[in-house]
Amino acid sequence: MKSKQAKKGESDVPPGAVAGTLETHTSDIANFIREEISSPPVLIGHSFGGLIVQSYISNMMNKRSSDDWPSSADSLHPELAGAVLVCSVPPNGNSGLVWRYLLTKPVAAFKVTMSLAAKAFANSLSLCKETFFSPEMEDHLVLRYQELMKESSKLPLFDLKKLNASLPVPSIPRNSVDLLIMGASNDFIVDAEGLTETAKFYQVEPVCVEGLAHDMMLDCGWEKGAHIILSWLNNLHNDRAA
Structure with a gap:
């Protein structure tokens, strides 16, 4: 995948059975930043995208601690101004979430598996809404996003067995990267324990957005989530400018 194509939504479908690995997705982001971004950006990752951002941060910190830093960091994983993890899969992957759901909420576990693994969300309005959106979400909006998600989900993002075998992502020193870790109170996929797990891993106080x-x-x-991110970005900008 070429980063110039990726930003236009014109990426070719990879030839394999899955879109890539944690390492290749992380490298794609690094390549894009090197080619297109002139100053340290803030990465925002949602769900499994949050796990990719975590991998990027770990690689960036690993290069920062190497003997030839900063040259190696500049060439491989450029520095970030910060990162936002939104309803992110925890550093240990989704296996803990799956087992917790199976033991405590088996019906929800079945629905999540059907919706995501079996792609049933693509053909069921009610399941799509329950998996991704609030009950108050209007059906015509759910249908609109359902169609967009179908088009963008031609391949699984990962081989989950291989992914989980490579986890957890390596830890980083406390306060080495500015992080905002957000969750949602009505999240059907990443529960409150999953949010807490990620926050504890990075020793950051999480923000759970109600409703x-x-x-x-x-x-x-x-808008609730957007305002929290915008406020955090403004504070980050002010801190870096001070």
Whole structure:
């Protein structure tokens, strides 16, 4: 995948059975930043995208600690101004979430498996809404996003067995990267324990947005999450300018 194509939504479908690995997705982001971004950016990752951002941060910190830094960091994983993890899969992957759901909420576990692994969300309005959105979300909006998600989900993002075998992502020193870790109170996929797990891993206080579901950036009331991110970005800018 070429980064110039990626930013236009014109990426070719990879030849394999899955879109890539944690390493290749991380490298794609690094390549894009090197080619297109002139100053340290803030990465925002949602769901499994949050896990990719975590991988990027770990690689960046690993290069920062190497003997030939900063040259190696500049060439491989450029520095970030910060990162935002939104309803992110925890550093240990989704296996803990799956087992917890199976033991405590088996019906929800079945629905999540059908919706995501079996792609049933693509053909069921009610399941799509329950998985990704709040009950108050209007059906015509759910249908619109359902169609867009179908088009963007031609391949699984990962081989989950191989992914989980490579986790957890390596830890980083406390306060080495500015992080905002957000969750949603009505998240059907990443529960409160998953949010807490990620926050504890990075020793950051999490923010749980009330009344929003997993796809909070599309959900009705998305402004709540957007305002939190914008406020955090403004504070980050002011701190870096001071």
